[in-house]
Amino acid sequence: MIPTGNSGKGPWAASGIALEAAGPALFAGWAKSGEAYDCAEFGCDCGWGWDYEPGEPKGMPWPTPLIQLTAYSDEQTANTYRPLQSMIRNGRLGELLKIRENFIRLPNEGKVETVTSSAMSRLGNPISYAVQDETQLYNDRNKLHYVAQTQRRGLAGMGGRALETTNCWNPAENSTAQKTFESPSRDIFRFYRKPPAHLSYKNKADRRQIHRYVYQGSWWVDLDAIEAEAAELMESDPAQAERFYGNRIVQGSGAWLPDGLWDSAEAGSRELVPA
Ligand SMILES: [Zn+2]
Structure with missing residues (x-):
């Protein structure tokens, strides 16, 4: 899983699907x-x-690759599905991967199909690979956490694996992204660039350093544009700005404790004195 905003995770996830569809995955x-x-x-x-x-x-390639691309909505599946279609059309993958109206046909009756909160009928099938995009939006209320769990069971049956991509989540929402990140399971690879703690997102110069750190290696990202977007969002929803552009797990309004209070509390001894 890779929590980052604007770092090109759609095309990156698409290349992962192409590998699982036709390559030695x-x-x-x-x-x-x-x-x-x-x-x-x-x-x-x-x-x-x-x-x-x-x-x-x-x-070796999967004998029959069965791949699901999961997102909150149809528009969101396009973030990965569109670059995948371009890769197929503009390269040699088109000989093995055939774009149909609602899915992509793969060798030996394999396929790539999309799953969203409004199109869950494909759930429950055995699958070899799943991309779960934007899992900071998956929770019990919108049933997408159930979708993610069901896909994991389908993957377990075939010995497959899943890739989660996410922005930083609101820790008050108990999302799939949060649960995966905090899971004690040892077979999860997590990638998260956590900005240095001493930098304040409220301070413009610090914010610049945070962005430089978070987007290191994403040479196509314009840091001036990121700053402009972040500064604007800071005015209305600073927590969301810090999560999305600053890559920090901070809570929005309505949380039960101010941010950082729990971590800073000291577990010292305390004597109870009878009254
Ligand atoms: Zn080849």
């Missing part, structure tokens, strides 16, 4: 000396190949 044992991966063996004529080092993990 499935573990295929450990390589012996002289073994190689050859795309042509799997019906692709791109010419790509890879000579394995002995002991390196080998990969």
